[in-house]
Amino acid sequence: MKFFENKFTYDYSFPAVSLAYFLRYPNPYSRHVLTTDVIDRYVDPSTQRLHTTRLHLKKSKIPAGILKLLPKGMGGSDNSGQSYILETTIVDPREGWMETESRNMEWTGILSVVEKQRYQRLHADNDVRALDGLSIDQRAEQTTVRTTVTFKSRLGQGKLLGRKKADHTEGEDEAPKKGFFSSLSTAGIQRTIELIGVSRTRDAVLKSKEGMNVVLERLRSGGIVGVLEGMRRDREALGLDKALARV
């Protein structure tokens, strides 16, 4: 099990940051995000908190470094180049916080990645003032975000191997796996996979921060209309990328 932790402060109010979170795709730093859907959304009647579940489809490949460590064929079917991310968020506008959790839904048998964020209004001194609207242009307000990412490789234990066994006939699967796992210790491979995950996450967290800042700047200068206009351009650029990739 490995952890990654990061703290950051946005120079924007909590309402603006929470809005930007829901609006963050597409942005110029999110070319890898292909689609976003809202699976479920409701306001809890007892707490008045907004609960949202979204499904993102991202372009992602198992890093070459991890693929190298896997027995031949193991990464194959899972490495389609796309992966699903399930994201849940809870917003409490009165207390000025938002908690998010994102987890990968595929190849979790190789590496399961869970990202949690807590956004918090920095000056939680006055509840009434915070509800005074979006206060997008109040520079004074800040929002902190604490990001933790947990990596856990279960390679060689439990689910994945169990599933693989069921998929294939015993003889086919046993021989190469035995040879592979005896040459390197399972724990050593798990650690290596987790470390590769950590180094990739550093870049990903930085990029998503840049993306949020673009959306927040658009929000400040042009309001929601400005964000939507920017999105339209990003989406067109994404379409252009796809068209070029096909040529």
Added chain:
Amino acid sequence: MAASIAPECNETKEQYDTCFLKWYSEKYLRGNTKSNDCDELFSKYKTCLHKALKEKGMDSMLDDARKSSSETDAEFLKKS
């Protein structure tokens, strides 16, 4: 707005997303948390999406993923 995984749902998704943004920024964040302006559009979009996810065989994968994260949801609630 971000595209839907099911292109046939893009139009209803866009309508719902637009409604949500307006409601979220103009009502919900301002304390009017009990309003439900977008319920109708959401159920229209959800119907389209769920049909598409079922056709892709993704409904069971989603159920599994949500079950495995329910532990974390419990943690969330405990904390807050």
